[in-house]
Amino acid sequence: MPYVIGIDGGGTKTKAVLLDETGKVYAVSKAGPSNPTAVPSEQLKTTLQCILVGLQLQAPNEYKQVKAGFAGMSGAGDAVSRSHLKKIFFDLTEGRFPIWVDIDAINALYAGTLGKPGILQIAGTGAITYGLNKEGECERVGGWGYLFDDQGSGYHISVKALSAVMQAYDGRGKATLLTKLLIERFSITEVPELISAIYRSDNSKTVIASLSPVVLLAAEQKDEVANHILSEAAEDLALSIMTLHKKLFGNAVHQKVILTGGFIQHSPLVVSSLKALFLSKGYAFDFQFPRIDPAGGSAIAALHYLNEMPKIEFVSNFHASINTVEEGGVS
Structure with missing residues (x-):
């Protein structure tokens, strides 16, 4: 043994x-x-x-x-x-x-x-897609850091949420529940105070990434802007998964995809959107969380x-x- x-x-x-x-x-x-x-x-x-x-x-x-x-x-x-x-x-x-x-x-x-081949999609603070096929070949897509390309990550959707709140404040964007939730989160009274609250923190990246649960909460309460942000995140992740799939598995219709990371594992809307996106293209991907x-x-x-x-x-x-x-x- x-x-x-x-x-x-x-x-x-x-x-x-x-x-x-x-x-x-x-x-x-x-x-x-x-x-x-x-x-x-x-x-x-x-x-x-x-x-x-x-x-x-x-x-x-x-x-x-x-x-x-x-x-x-x-x-x-x-x-x-x-x-x-x-x-x-x-x-x-x-x-x-x-x-x-x-x-x-x-x-x-x-x-x-x-121990079997498959695709891994990590979506927590950051995001990266990794895969391994039966020939032992491995590839990665994304995960290039928050300054360059971190689409589909908790940080990325949080930046979009902050941007949406600022645009709503200006009148350039739709009103959103995210405004109320973020004001409450930082214990401030006005939207512009978000700037100092984040920039004066010890680690602005960590603070911003920690806001993804706020986006999930707003989406659960049917906020249109938050739901749109999460839908875009699902599309970003789907693109990364499909890109890697083609590199390692060609045109195979069936594939196991493991989803891990704090953001994706607490976002049933993103997971269901991912499944729907692949089904609409004729792929029978099996999305699972780690066992x-x-x-x-x-x-x-x-x-x-x-x-x-x-x-x-x-x-x-x-x-x-x-x-x-x-x-x-x-x-």
Whole structure:
């Protein structure tokens, strides 16, 4: 029975699991950020050492039998960063077992497809579309940052909402519930005060991106402007998905698309619009949310590298055992 380690490394936190191919989790370890482009090298090494030691302390017998690991890491998109991370993992494991490193889109995809090909659409603060076909070819579309091209993201729709409110205030645009909701959100009295409220914040990008729930709330209350913004977001995401689909899967009619990210996972209107757009063009795309968390997706990637596939009971075992372990029990 192969034991593997799955690591999900991000800009705010890192999580690792130790499990077998049936999905049974034996240990869970968490630590701080591990994005190599944002964290100093020594801090990065300490963080990764912390998560591996945590797994070893919780499940020493299983840790001794680990065959491989996979780390899906934010910031690992270039060869230099991947090489740096691989060197750190090699030193920490003393080369006893390999830990493969790649971008975090892979483990996010596998968290939904369980190791099979497909398309991943991330739409949170930012947006990026990633895909992997059966030949092992991968592609990405979008995700070029909020200053260049981040259409369909929480940030992008929030900017559109602010613009709509300003235009409504001037009389250049339609009246919208977004005005009332944003005034309440910032505890101000007039629309122009939005400018100072945002520009004087510590991180205007984060503040703006956090406004996407306001757009969703206005849309739920049948606000025409908010609904139009979300419809455009669905069209933007559909274009990215279709562009990537053609690159990797040609004219295939059926495709699994995993949707993840705070914005898309809390926006049933955007999801339903996406489905309708593809159905209208004759595509039978299967839109799903992830079935396990990204660290579990990384573990599946590790199994993949060992030419193993997760067993049919993987998902149910994963959820049952990870809850037990995280609550402090024994899996």
